[in-house]
Amino acid sequence: MAEARNEAISWNEIRWHLSKVEKPSRYTGGEINVPKKDRTGTDVLFALGFPDVYEIGMSHLGSQILYFVLNERPDVLCDRVYAPWTDMEKLMRDTGIPLFGLETRLPLSSFDIVGFSLQYELTYTNVLNMLDLGGVPLRCKDRKEGYPLIIAGGPCAMAPEPIAPFIDVFVLGDGEEVVLEIADVYKAWKNSCESRDELLRDLSLVEGVYVPSLYDIGYKRDGTIKSIRPKERTRGVSGDEAPAKISRRIVKSLEAAPFPVRPLIPLMEPIHDRAMVEIMRGCTQGCRFCQAGTIYRPVRERSLETIDDLSRNLIDASGYEEVSLVSLSSADYSCIEELVTRLVKENPCGARVSLPSLRVDSFSIDLARTLSSGQKVGLTLAPEAGTQRMRDIINKKVTEEDLIDAATYAFSNGFSNIKLYFMIGLPGETDEDVLAIADLAKKIRQIGRNMKVRPNITVSASGFVPKPNTAFQWEPCISQEELVRRQRLLGNALRGPGLIYKYHDAKTTWLEAIFARGDRKLSEALEIAYRKGARFDAWPDMLQENLWKESFRESGLDPSFYAHRERGEDEVLPWDHLDSGVTKQFLLSERHKARRGITTPDCRRGPCVKCGVCEKFGVENVLAVKREV
Amino acid sequence: MQELKVRVNYVKGDQVRFLSHLDLTRVMRMALRRANWPVLMTQGFSPKMKVSFYSALPVGTAGYDEYMDVVLNVSDRFLGKASTKSGEGSEVFQFLSLLAHSLSKTLPTGVSIKQVFPVEKDEEPFESRILSSLYHVHMRKVDEICLTTAITEFLKCSSVPYNINRRKSTKTIDLREFISWAQIKPVQNLGPDILCVLMEIKHADGRTARPQWVIDSLSEFGLSADSKEVIVDRVKIRR
Numbered sequence: 001m002a003e004a005r006n007e008a009i010s011w012n013e014i015r016w017h018l019s020k021v022e023k024p025s026r027y028t029g030g031e032i033n034v035p036k037k038d039r040t041g042t043d044v045l046f047a048l049g050f051p052d053v054y055e056i057g058m059s060h061l062g063s064q065i066l067y068f069v070l071n072e073r074p075d076v077l078c079d080r081v082y083a084p085w086t087d088m089e090k091l092m093r094d095t096g097i098p099l100f101g102l103e104t105r106l107p108l109s110s111f112d113i114v115g116f117s118l119q120y121e122l123t124y125t126n127v128l129n130m131l132d133l134g135g136v137p138l139r140c141k142d143r144k145e146g147y148p149l150i151i152a153g154g155p156c157a158m159a160p161e162p163i164a165p166f167i168d169v170f171v172l173g174d175g176e177e178v179v180l181e182i183a184d185v186y187k188a189w190k191n192s193c194e195s196r197d198e199l200l201r202d203l204s205l206v207e208g209v210y211v212p213s214l215y216d217i218g219y220k221r222d223g224t225i226k227s228i229r230p231k232e233r234t235r236g237v238s239g240d241e242a243p244a245k246i247s248r249r250i251v252k253s254l255e256a257a258p259f260p261v262r263p264l265i266p267l268m269e270p271i272h273d274r275a276m277v278e279i280m281r282g283c284t285q286g287c288r289f290c291q292a293g294t295i296y297r298p299v300r301e302r303s304l305e306t307i308d309d310l311s312r313n314l315i316d317a318s319g320y321e322e323v324s325l326v327s328l329s330s331a332d333y334s335c336i337e338e339l340v341t342r343l344v345k346e347n348p349c350g351a352r353v354s355l356p357s358l359r360v361d362s363f364s365i366d367l368a369r370t371l372s373s374g375q376k377v378g379l380t381l382a383p384e385a386g387t388q389r390m391r392d393i394i395n396k397k398v399t400e401e402d403l404i405d406a407a408t409y410a411f412s413n414g415f416s417n418i419k420l421y422f423m424i425g426l427p428g429e430t431d432e433d434v435l436a437i438a439d440l441a442k443k444i445r446q447i448g449r450n451m452k453v454r455p456n457i458t459v460s461a462s463g464f465v466p467k468p469n470t471a472f473q474w475e476p477c478i479s480q481e482e483l484v485r486r487q488r489l490l491g492n493a494l495r496g497p498g499l500i501y502k503y504h505d506a507k508t509t510w511l512e513a514i515f516a517r518g519d520r521k522l523s524e525a526l527e528i529a530y531r532k533g534a535r536f537d538a539w540p541d542m543l544q545e546n547l548w549k550e551s552f553r554e555s556g557l558d559p560s561f562y563a564h565r566e567r568g569e570d571e572v573l574p575w576d577h578l579d580s581g582v583t584k585q586f587l588l589s590e591r592h593k594a595r596r597g598i599t600t601p602d603c604r605r606g607p608c609v610k611c612g613v614c615e616k617f618g619v620e621n622v623l624a625v626k627r628e629v
Numbered sequence: 630m631q632e633l634k635v636r637v638n639y640v641k642g643d644q645v646r647f648l649s650h651l652d653l654t655r656v657m658r659m660a661l662r663r664a665n666w667p668v669l670m671t672q673g674f675s676p677k678m679k680v681s682f683y684s685a686l687p688v689g690t691a692g693y694d695e696y697m698d699v700v701l702n703v704s705d706r707f708l709g710k711a712s713t714k715s716g717e718g719s720e721v722f723q724f725l726s727l728l729a730h731s732l733s734k735t736l737p738t739g740v741s742i743k744q745v746f747p748v749e750k751d752e753e754p755f756e757s758r759i760l761s762s763l764y765h766v767h768m769r770k771v772d773e774i775c776l777t778t779a780i781t782e783f784l785k786c787s788s789v790p791y792n793i794n795r796r797k798s799t800k801t802i803d804l805r806e807f808i809s810w811a812q813i814k815p816v817q818n819l820g821p822d823i824l825c826v827l828m829e830i831k832h833a834d835g836r837t838a839r840p841q842w843v844i845d846s847l848s849e850f851g852l853s854a855d856s857k858e859v860i861v862d863r864v865k866i867r868r
Contacts, residue, residue, distance in 0.1 A: 015646070016769065019689040019857045024647035030738050032659075265659065267645065267737055268652045319659030319735070 008105040009097055017095060021087045025268040026054035029102035032265035033317060035071045039104065042077040043187045046070050047101050047111040047148075051118070051126035052538070054082040058264065059272035061326060062154065062175070063117050068260035069176050076183050079103045079111070083126040084133065086535060092133055099133035108134020111148045113186060115179070116167070118156035121515035122508065122538035124163050127152070128530040131166065138527065140168050140213055145196055149186065153179075157210075158248065158295050159468035159575035162518035162526055164212035169203050171210075172578055173248030173295070174281070176258055178208045204242040208249030210578060214242040217520055217574075223561055225519060225572040247579045250617050254281055254300045261313040265320075274322040274354065275314040279307050279339070283328035284603045284621065287384070288395045288471035288594050289423065292328050294582045295469055297613040299332075299604055299621040304339055311343060315351045322352040331359040331367060332604070334623040340370055357382070360398045365409045378417035379410050385426060386436030392597040393428050395471075395590070400440065407444045408451070417456045418444060424486045425464040425478040425509075427594065434486050437461065438493035445498050458500040461490060463509030467516050468575045469582065471590035474567040477513035480506045505540040511548060513563035519574040522562065524555035583612035632669055633701045635725060636748045636755070637732075641692040644739030646860075650685035656737060657682075657697060663735040666728055669700040683755050684762070684832070684866065687839060692863040696755060698748065721747055759832045761809060763865040764840045766826040771854050773813065773824055779852035780811050780826065783843070791838075791846050804846055807831050807838035829867075 018024035039045070048067055050057030057063060063080070070078035079101030084092060092099065098107035108114055108130065116127050128138055131150065137143050143150070152160065153171035160170050171178055185206060189199040204211040218226035230242040251257050259278065280301040283293045302310075311323045325339070333339060336355075343353045353371055358364040360381045368379055383403055384396045391398055407418060422437050441457045448455025463483045466472045478486075483506045494501040515522065529551035536542040552559045567573065569588060576584070586609075593600060603609050604621055614620050641653060648656065658678055661668055670676035679700035686692045703724070729745040736742070768776070783789060783805070791804035811828035819825060830838050841856040848854070 011644070015643070015860060016858055018647050019859075024688065025645075025649070025652065028644070028647050030644050032663075032735075032737055267648055267656050269655055273655075316663070319662035321662070 006107070006110050009100045009107070011105070013097065014105075017091055017097075021091055022085060023055075023268065026082065027084065027088060027102070028267075029105075030267055031058075032267075032319075033262040034103060034264060037071065037077050039077055041074070043075040043190065044077070044183050045104075045106070045110070045112045046076055046078040046183065047081050047108060047114045048078060049081045049108075049114055049116040049127070049130055051083050051116055051123035051130060052536070053085055055266070055268060055270045057082045057117075058266040058270040060117060060119070061276050061278060064260050064263050065258070065278075066115070066175055066179055067264065068262075069179060069258050070183065072258065073180065073183065075187065077104070079106070081108060081114070081130065081134070083123075083130055083536070089129065089133065089535070098135045099130055109136050109147065112190065113149045113151060113182070115171075116150070116152040116154075118152050118154040118160070118163070120538060121156055121162070121512055121518075122543075124515065124526055125530045125534040125537055127163065128166060128527065129535055139165050141165075143168070143196075149199065151182065155291060155295060158291075158578055158580060159517065160210075160212070160578075161217075161520040161574040162515050162522035164520050165523045166527075167212065168200060169209055169211050171249070172208045172246060173580075174251040175249070176251060178206065178249045181206050182209065201242070207247065210246045211242060212520075215577065219519075219521075223521075224568075225574060225576075227572065228574075228577045245577055245579045247616070248295065248581065250581070250619055251281075251300070252617075252619050253622055254278070254302045255306060255622075259310055261310060262317040263314065265318050272324070273320075274324045275311070275318050275320040275351070276324050276326045277307055277310045277314065278302070278327060279325045279330060279333050280327040282621075283332065284609075285329060285332070285397070286395050286590070286600050286602060286609065288393070288590055289384075289426065289464060289467070291467040291470050293470075294587075294611075295580045296328065297580075297582060297611065298619055299623065301333060301622055301624040303624050304335060304342060307339060308342060311351075311353075320351060322354055324354045324356055326356055329357055329359070330355045331357065331364045334604075335625045336367065337363075339624075340367055344370055360402050360406050365406055365413060365415075368410075368415070369413050378419055379415050380419040380421065381406060382421035383440070384421065384423055385429075385433065386422065386438075386440050387433045389597060390426060390429060390433045390436075392599055393594045394423075394426060395594070395599050397599060397602075403440065404443065404447065407447050411448045411451045411453050411455065416448065416453045417458070418448075419458040419460060420444075422459060422461045423464040424461050424490065424503075425483050427464075427466075427472055427475045429486075431486070431489060434490050435493050437490055441494060441499055442496070445496075448498070455498050456500065457498060458502060459490075459494055460502045461487065462504040463487075463506060465509055465513045465516055468573065469580050469587070471587050471594055473517065473573065473587065474569060474571075474591060476566045477509070477563045479564055480510045483509060505543070507543055507545045508538065508540055510545075510559070510563060511537060511543060514559045515562075517567075517574070518562050521555075521557060525551045525557050528554050579616075581611075581613035581616045586611045630702050631705055632750065633703045633721070634748050634750050634752075635699050635701060635728075635745055637697045637699060637729075637742060638744040638746075639695050639697065640739075640741045640743060641686060641695050642739040642741065643691050643862075645737060646691040646739075646862075647688055649688050650682070653686075653740075654680070654682050656740065660732060660735045660737075660740075661699065664728070664731040666699065666732065667702050669702040681755075684759055684837070686863060687841075690840075690861045690863060694743075694864065694866045696866070698755065700750075756835060758868045759866055761829050761831045761867045762837065762863050763867065764828050764830060765814070765862045765864055766828065766840045766844065767819065767823055767860040767862075768826065768844070768854055769823045769858070771822075771824055771852070775852050776824060776826070776847075776854075777813055779847040779850035780813070782850040783847060784808070784811065789846055789849075791842050793842070802838070804838055804842055807833075808843060811843065 070076050151169040152167045153175050157170040200211045220226045282296040282299040385391045441459050445457050466475045487503045668678045681698045683696045725745045729742045733742045789805040793800045809829035814825040844856040
């Protein structure tokens with residue numbers, strides 16, 4: 001662990017070294033729109049940590065929202081910290097420079113609260129590395145008084161057991177309200193003489209907060225979980241016990257929710273170099289593989305007027321040339337046509353408008369045409385599976401006819417490059433389903449050829465990883481060897497001019513499948529792998545498979561138990577005590593319907609599907625325009 | 630509306646020395662938009678601002694005499710009889726001083742505007758008029774006598790071959806022909822163990838050399854120094 005230092009790192013100390021590392025502006029800060037706040041007078045010093053490189057972290061809208069919300073408070077100062085690339089890590093370790101906040105240049109260990117955003121499981125080793133480089137003991141039990149409170153949120157917080165021994169507090173669900181409540185509890189605790197344990201107990205009483213150290217996990221002989229229960233003697237000052245089930249937080253309406261209209265603009269180019277407006281949160285399409293479709297329910301749309309205002313303000317404050325209307329499925333926004341017309345044709349904000357995701361239909365192609373304003377770049381569509389049978393299983397309500405129509409319409413409107421997203425290894429998939437992906441791509445290519453365009457069809461096939469809180473959470477992930485075989489099968493069938501085949505590294509799928517549904521025991525393997533040098537595991541050329549295999553061996557854990565085992569329907573799952581609002585019963589019924597190839601409608605456009613969210617939280621889908629049901 | 634080409638003399642300061650040239654151009658373009666400069670756009674599907682940058686600085690090097698040209702689309706009333714020869718106090722200069730002010734307010738810490746002035750549209754390209762750059766190279770933990778000797782020996786040579794390693798190839802240049810002169814800055818108050826070398830590096834046919842290459846090649850003349858542990862500032866561009 002880096003030696004604990006309390007003083008800010010001087011610019012002079014850093015600048016002599018930075019020429020030795022790749023992309024040194026990752027570590028210099030100085031972004032546009034950083035609020036000018038004085039440390040004196042602030043009660044809570046907060047660092048938002050993103051466990052990946054700067055240019056990825058700076059493109060993450062959720063972090064920008066939390067940064068904005070926290071810095072709006074005069075008593076809180078929020079700084080940011082990102083995972084240093086391996087060259088910078090070596091430099092820091094060699095020179096004794098600890099990991100520091102980009103604005104205050106204070107070592108991580110000097111902050112009151114460090115909050116990590118856990119977007120994907122393969123960043124876990126980076127979280128450990130950031131703590132260690134920042135002079136913070138890795139395990140919660142070793143962090144006594146004086147060390148920062150380590151919190152984490154994001155989608156992985158809904159099934160966080162593999163990283164639970166390293167994180168004091170998880171935040172479940174929408175963070176913009178609960179993060180302020182955590183700051184309040186922390187501030188009150190800081191002004192009291194209570195112990196750190198007392199702080200954790202107080203925090204466990206905040207809705208949406210999960211304190212893993214307050215829960216006991218019992219295991220059966222076969223390694224599955226027997227029970228997850230709050231520990232005895234977890235009484236907080238108010239006398240309440242840590243809840244047996246922790247519900248996620250939901251912001252009922254986005255209309256009044258805070259949004260950063262003066263976003264941070266990095267000086268080096270981030271991966272998404274454009275202004276972003278969150279036009280809605282949540283998706284009720286009900287794709288059975290999709291975790292986000294469960295853990296962000298219900299749909300909450302912003303109004304046209306608010307989006308219009310936000311876009312104008314964002315462009316003025318940023319200087320971006322493009323504004324992206326982001327959400328899980330932006331083409332599903334209830335009045336997307338009106339919104340796009342308003343933003344593009346009336347062009348109030350003087351910038352290009354883009355939609356990150358399109359549906360497979362001619363309506364979406366029309367949108368793409370309007371957005372491209374003459375310039376025909378590429379189109380990306382996600383049929384996800386090659387046959388109707390498979391698409392019914394995963395509840396992706398797209399037919400081959402839709403795809404053919406969309407492609408025909410796209411070619412006739414000047415598009416020639418079409419990218420298609422698929423998954424391989426879905427439950428119930430056969431070789432015919434895999435080969436059908438190639439057939440589909442070839443059919444689309446032929447349509448293009450018949451229409452005298454020179455089509456380029458890119459097929460991108462990722463390995464399916466069963467995720468917690470989905471209808472497929474009980475399913476086994478196929479083995480690496482089988483995934484490679486199916487990838488080759490598809491690759492061989494996809495040869496030819498105008499066809500491009502891209503696929504994900506099978507070992508990444510393997511490791512993600514282990515950690516996505518892992519239990520607390522996996523933390524041993526995680527720490528061993530980190531100590532052996534695992535970093536940036538989401539980067540295919542960085543993931544060291546043998547190192548991980550050794551780590552599983554040394555920790556006495558069988559990776560297949562986590563990745564390739566079908567879970568029993570009555571099994572206690574490691575995230576059963578964390579409540580997304582969608583009932584286990586609903587997910588089970590979806591699993592059974594998947595096996596029978598029965599689809600479930602979108603509750604935005606049909607009757608309630610009884611997933612449980614609206615009933616539990618007293619919420620409902622909020623649409624910009626009410627649709628007739 | 631008429632086109633007006635203006636030259637912006639700016640500073641890429643210490644805090645932004647690690648920005649790449651490409652990132653700096655992005656920062657400038659975004660700042661021009663935030664400052665609402667009436668920049669002329671190129672025609673076509675993806676219109677781009679008509680902005681040109683000169684003599685790119687490498688990552689890690691600060692510049693205190695940098696230039697970019699911006700073509701503006703301005704109302705006739707600002708130009709009228711005005712030309713680039715109009716004196717200070719003219720409407721054009723007042724207009725440009727307002728623009729300079731608005732741009733200054735939107736720039737990140739470390740980037741600042743020294744001057745904005747009009748130039749003839751058909752002026753000879755700026756890049757080809759650059760004769761040399763004057764650099765300050767700060768070094769630490771280096772023996773002064775050793776450094777002085779190495780510089781003297783370097784300058785005595787009529788030719789110093791230097792290999793530039795690129796990703797896939799190596800190119801050999803005669804580094805000596807780019808160096809007009811180099812010397813240790815005599816008066817300095819830079820802190821303990823820090824020395825500053827001044828050097829003038831020529832530009833010829835769009836080519837020039839980097840001060841770090843000189844530091845690298847001084848190893849052949851008895852100096853042991855890490856060219857990645859120097860702080861380089863370009864203080865002047867000579868035309």
